Amino acid sequence: MSTSPRGKRTYHHGDLRPALLRAAAQVLEEQGPAGVLLREVARRAGVSHNAPYRHFASREALLAAAAAQGFEEFSARMQAAGPGAMAETYIAFALEHPQLFRLMFGGTLKLSSDADLSRASRGAYEGLVAAFRSRGDVPDPQTAAAAAWSLVHGLSELLLNGHFVEASAGEGAIGFARRVLGAVRFAAAAPPRPTHSSE
Amino acid sequence: MSTSPRGKRTYHHGDLRPALLRAAAQVLEEQGPAGVLLREVARRAGVSHNAPYRHFASREALLAAAAAQGFEEFSARMQAAGPGAMAETYIAFALEHPQLFRLMFGGTLKLSSDADLSRASRGAYEGLVAAFRSRGDVPDPQTAAAAAWSLVHGLSELLLNGHFVEASAGEGAIGFARRVLGAVRFAAAAPPRPTHSSE
């Protein structure tokens, strides 16, 4: 298991931190956040049960690092998608990595605890806000961004947890998501003013 | 601790199941779902560490029961609120019982596993759909309901997890929520087809 640069077994793994993160990501998707046991991750990385403590202060720190890594991949994909495809990219990410998504947004980790995690999370959000602001056709970009983020996030989570299994019966999750997203328009901030609306 | 009908200590608790659920709810809000330990719950109920097994098959079954109870209270409050105040009631519930809310919608429990939980969850959803349908001014009630549910749910969770701490700086969570909700309109379902569409 401990595949270093060469196949030779060395006392020191040589590349353990990334290996642990890979193993953790694997266990995470298989078993969910609660199944990510420090010892199991160490087992898969081919090291002793205490080796992870050289790279992570605790089980929670390992989970936080995995979540931070998830946020980075998430941010990258969102940025690459561009403003028009962000919603579907968001939902696709959630459906592809359901457990990682739960870990990232489940609220189990406090964002304030881990600096990397906090930064990664904020980066993802600001990327979305910037995209909405650059569109220019929305009166209150910040509010609209918050609404869009909420809508897409809620839709992702409810889909993930099976709350729309029958509602999305014939068309599949993505098709259902498109339909739901299409039913929403963003307007100006003030409630009683029905001005123009954009996609 | 074991306060039965009278204060007298009996070998049999006499009212243990509800007592365990109360204790579990208490620990849940204090420590989060991961902190709900079978032994700790038993401790608070004043019984031995194995007494809970007479009423719940496992730790997960206890959590499922707590979640189901949460869904019932949630449904009741939503129903009592009426169509106009459902969104704020939803968010208020999430803010009042953040950990219970996470347990209910966190996806840790599989809804298919526990019958009561599944039924309670579905009940809450159908109540919302019915409310939207009875309004009558929405072309596609089911899609609109799904969108509204997603929006409000996502907003709740993102608020809970602190992703809007700075965006909602001056006005507080509820005020911010009102502003975000006010920025959204519901329209017909199909984007490319301006005619009416059926579910």
Next chain:
DNA sequence: GGTTTGAAGTTGACAATGACAACATACGAT
């Protein structure tokens, strides 16, 4: 009224886990 029976609680045990301490190894600077 006395007996019995079974649900509700208890004590005891076991493997697994997260975390700490002490020890071993090997890479890189000197």
Next chain:
DNA sequence: ATCGTATGTTGTCATTGTCAACTTCAAACC
């Protein structure tokens, strides 16, 4: 070549979920 220190290892401990065997007690039955 030596030596220090980051990196892994073995050993240990309290805690947890769960299983098994034992107790208590209240209600059903004769």
